[in-house]
Structure formats: C-alpha cells, structure tokens
Amino acid sequence: MANEAGALCISSTNLAEFIGVNSCQIRKDFSYFGYLGIRGSGYNIEKLIKKIKSILKITVVQKAALVGVGNLGSAILSFPGFAVYGFNIAAAFDVSPQKIGKKINNVKIENISKLWILKRKKVNLAILAVPSEAAQSTTEKLVKAGVKGILNFSSCYLSVPKKVKVITTDIAMELARLPYYIPAG
Amino acid sequence: MANEAGALCISSTNLAEFIGVNSCQIRKDFSYFGYLGIRGSGYNIEKLIKKIKSILKITVVQKAALVGVGNLGSAILSFPGFAVYGFNIAAAFDVSPQKIGKKINNVKIENISKLWILKRKKVNLAILAVPSEAAQSTTEKLVKAGVKGILNFSSCYLSVPKKVKVITTDIAMELARLPYYIPAG
DNA sequence: AAGGTTATGTGAATGTGAACACAAGAACTA
DNA sequence: TAGTTCTTGTGTTCACATTCACATAACCTT
Numbered sequence: 001m002a003n004e005a006g007a008l009c010i011s012s013t014n015l016a017e018f019i020g021v022n023s024c025q026i027r028k029d030f031s032y033f034g035y036l037g038i039r040g041s042g043y044n045i046e047k048l049i050k051k052i053k054s055i056l057k058i059t060v061v062q063k064a065a066l067v068g069v070g071n072l073g074s075a076i077l078s079f080p081g082f083a084v085y086g087f088n089i090a091a092a093f094d095v096s097p098q099k100i101g102k103k104i105n106n107v108k109i110e111n112i113s114k115l116w117i118l119k120r121k122k123v124n125l126a127i128l129a130v131p132s133e134a135a136q137s138t139t140e141k142l143v144k145a146g147v148k149g150i151l152n153f154s155s156c157y158l159s160v161p162k163k164v165k166v167i168t169t170d171i172a173m174e175l176a177r178l179p180y181y182i183p184a185g
Numbered sequence: 186m187a188n189e190a191g192a193l194c195i196s197s198t199n200l201a202e203f204i205g206v207n208s209c210q211i212r213k214d215f216s217y218f219g220y221l222g223i224r225g226s227g228y229n230i231e232k233l234i235k236k237i238k239s240i241l242k243i244t245v246v247q248k249a250a251l252v253g254v255g256n257l258g259s260a261i262l263s264f265p266g267f268a269v270y271g272f273n274i275a276a277a278f279d280v281s282p283q284k285i286g287k288k289i290n291n292v293k294i295e296n297i298s299k300l301w302i303l304k305r306k307k308v309n310l311a312i313l314a315v316p317s318e319a320a321q322s323t324t325e326k327l328v329k330a331g332v333k334g335i336l337n338f339s340s341c342y343l344s345v346p347k348k349v350k351v352i353t354t355d356i357a358m359e360l361a362r363l364p365y366y367i368p369a370g
Numbered sequence: 371a372a373g374g375t376t377a378t379g380t381g382a383a384t385g386t387g388a389a390c391a392c393a394a395g396a397a398c399t400a
Numbered sequence: 401t402a403g404t405t406c407t408t409g410t411g412t413t414c415a416c417a418t419t420c421a422c423a424t425a426a427c428c429t430t
Contacts, residue, residue, distance in 0.1 A: 011377060019342050023377095024419060031379055039378045040426035057364035064360065075260035081340060081357035125363055149363035151356075155266060157204050165366035167359055172266035174352055175249065178310055178334035179242040181350035196407060209389060209409095216409055224408045225396035376427075385418070391411095398405075 011042035053086075063090040063123045065147070067138055068130035069099050069109050072153055076127060077104040090123050095134075112138070118145040125149045132156045139166075196227035238271075248275040248308045250332070252323055253315035254284050254294050257338055261312055262289040275308050280319075297323070303330040310334045317341045324351075 012030075016023040030036045030043070036051060037043040053059050064082075066073055066089055077092060093112040094100060100111050110117070115138075118126070126147045130138050135154040142150060143164055152158055152168040160166055197215075201208040215221045215228070221236060222228040238244050249267075251258055254277055262277060278297040279285060285296050295302070300323075303311070311332045315323050320339040327335060328349055337343055337353040345351055 013377080020344075022419065024379095024421095025417090027378060028380080028418080035379080037378050038426065039424070040376055040428085042377065055365065056361055057367070057369070058361055062364055071260035071263040075256035076356070078256040079356065081355075082360065084340070085357055085361040087357070087360060124367055125360070127360065148367040151360050151363060155269070159205075165363060167362060169354060169356070169359055170266075171261070171264065171354070172270055172272070174354055175267065175272060175310070175312065175336050176241055176243055176270040177352060178336060178350060179247055180240065182242070182309055182333040184242070198407080207389065208407095209391090210387090212408060213388080213410080220409080222408050223396065224394075225398085225406050227407065372430095374427105374429085376425100378423105378425075380423090381421095383418100383420075386416085388413105388415080390413075393408105393410090395408080396406085399403090400401100 008045045009038070009042040010045055010048075012037070014042070056085075058085050058087075061086050061088050062125060063088050063121070064125040064127055064151075065090060065115075065118055065123045065142075066092040066107075066127045066129065067094075067112065067115070067142065068128065068134075069094040069096075069104065070129060070131075073127075073129040074104055076129060077107055089127075090121060091118065112141075115141045115145045118142070118147060123147070125151070127151045127153070128158075129153045193230045194223070194227040195230055195233075197222070199227070241270075243270050243272075246271045246273050247310060248273050248306070249310040249312055249336075250275060250300075250303055250308045250327075251277040251292075251312045251314065252279075252297065252300070252327065253313065253319075254279040254281075254289065255314060255316075258312075258314040259289055261314060262292055274312075275306060276303065297326075300326045300330045303327070303332060308332070310336070312336045312338070313343075314338045 012023040012026040015026050033051060033055060036048060064087055066076055069077065069092055077089060082089065089107055092104070092107045092109045093115060094109050095112050099109050102109050124147060126142050128135060128138060128150055132154045135152065135156050136158060139150060139158045139160060143160060148163065149165045150158065152166055153171070155170040155172060158166050197208040197211040200211050218236060218240060221233060249272055251261055251274055254262065262274060267274065274292055277289070277292045277294045278300060279294050280297050284294050287294050309332060311327050313320060313323060313335055317339045320337065320341050321343060324335060324343045324345060328345060333348065334350045335343065335345070337351055338356070340355040340357060343351050
C-alpha cells in the first residue's frame, strides 16, 4: 500500500474491488492517460487524484449556476457534495417572486430574467432544475448567457448548439429502470 | 403520422430527432423486442408505450420506499415525476426524531428502525437518500427487509447480494463530468 | 544481492454497440 | 390497379470497449 517514499498507493485490483469492476479495466483506462502507476506497488493515490482532476478540468474551483429553486433546486443548493469536486454554486435563479431575494445556503436567489449576469460573472456551468415545460426556453437563455455546460434534471431532451454540452439525469427514469432487473414474484 | 385505423404513429426518424440519436438505432433496438412497427407508417404510439412498459415491468403501479428524508429526500417525496411511470412512494423513513411522524406529500415519515415493515408491505424498491456514511449499513437493512432494487443517491459503491440491483446516481459526479467537455478559455 | 512476489502496461482476442445500406412490405395517389 | 413514396427490419461493416494473458519492472525478504 505504501512505496519507498512513504506515499500511499492503491492497486488496480483494490480499486476494482471498491467500485465493482474488473482490474484490467482500471489499468487499461488509466494507461490511456500515460504511465500513472508503479509496477510492484500500484498507483500513488495523491498523484492519481490530481491526474483525474486535471483530466476532468476540475483543478480549480468551478463556478456553477442553479436555475429553478423548487424542491429539487433547494435540495441541490443545500447539497454538500459539490464541494468534494471543488464546485461553487455562484448564483441561483427562479421565476417566483416569493423566492426571489431569499437566501439559501448563503446564495441569493435572483430573478430569472437576470440570467445574462452569468456572462459577466464568467459562469460556464448551469444546473437546470425547472419544470419540463420551461426547460427548452430556459436553456436558450442560458446559452445566450454564455453557458457551455448544462446538468439537466428535467425529463426532456434539450436542443442546444454543438458547442454546448448537456448531461441529463432523469430521476424518475432511473427508478423506472429498476423493475426490469427484478424477477417477477 | 396516422394509419388506416386512425391510430397515431411515429416513425423512427421522428423519434430519433426528438431524442437526438440515429434513426437506425431506434429501429435496431426496437427490433430486439419483435415486430413492433408497420412499414410505411411507423410505430403505433400506444402499442409502443405498452410494449416498453411491459419490458420495464412497469405495467402495474410499483411501490417504492424512500429512505432518508433530508433535503434531497424531501425533494424526492414532493417530486411529481414518478407518477408518469406509475410509481407510488408507499413509505418514507428517517432517523431524526424531529422528522419522524411528520407527513410530506401525504406520506408519513417512519422511524428507520421499522424498515422491516417493507417486507409485509411487499415493497420491492427503495430510494436511498441518506448520507454516504450510513449508505452501506442502511442498504443491508433494506436487503434484509426484502428490497430487490435500490436507487442510490449517495456517492458510494454499495455492496449487495447478486439478486439485488443497484442503480447509483451521483449528482456531484455528473456535474464533475461537465468541465471535461468544455474547451478552456 | 538474489530470488520471489507483486502489480503495471499492453498486444491479441473477444464481445458489444452503432452506422450503413438496402430489400421487403405497407400506404397513398391517380 | 399500378406505380410511387415511405418506413421498417436486418445483414454487414465498422468502431469501440472489455477481457485475457503475459512480458516487464519495481518492490520486498532473507
């Protein structure tokens, strides 16, 4: 687990066990990014984390905006997990006058008509948690505001220019996949 | 769009456009489940939905339990999207005495020590929204209670018996994937 | 220091999924 | 009814991802 220099190491076998895949998959995948490991001892954990962070481009704090502060949006604002990857929710937006002006987790909720400030604030990423009906139109505003990546929680396909990347997570659909794997009875 | 019988149809090309994939992908995938379409007109929408629901085994209302009624859990309880696929949140559990006994969206929050009632209630599915530290131990209780499928929102790998299916959705990791696609600048 | 052990990195084989191209069938038109 | 237009379903090709197996290298123990 530790090499000569005292640095903590982990083997592909160990990593594979932790996440439930084959060990050579780990090695093959890592090898695409160069010689990360040391034969006989494994992968230097610190170096590995740095390398993966640099591949994902999360070496510096990334700013993200939250659009739609409903139930899910509020949960996201209070979610502590983003810090792990160095994310910072720099702004939040909603249409509801009752919400605008309030603060959740130290983030002030702005009027959604002010999405354009994202350009000035140089916020590249947005988390979209608005109702499906509003998803496409809001997306277009986000694109205009210079957003380059959208994490979409609404259950619909978003049409965007090629330069913009969308990742969609449909919670209900994930749940709907489960029964398929479960034998009847 | 409509065949002789007046039933509404949709072509693979149309479907493909809607969800942003290649049309032959649609046809190939559907063909694995038999002759679903009609040459010249397309796929009968109603029949198609029924077929997909039967493949996913969501033809009848599926009961699911929510475990962990924190920010995310509360959002999930209030989430209207599950109804689309015929899901019913039949029970909710938490450890916090302040939450136990309260109702959200007409679902009463039970003490997590009562997870065993899921067996009697014949609830097969669980949505896990507890802190990562508690995820594995809670999972084991769920498995004991007869749960066969778990939708896991905590950011860790869950070790379960082979007969149990886990689908993990790590919101922070999804967001962490975005910067990778975005050119620096 | 030398031999044994451990673990990486990779060529080759295998498996899987996507794309292409087209034959065949259904609907529509005149 | 005959010909034209759609659209499915599929054989084939291509591309990619996973797994196997092992040579190579670093570490460890005596």
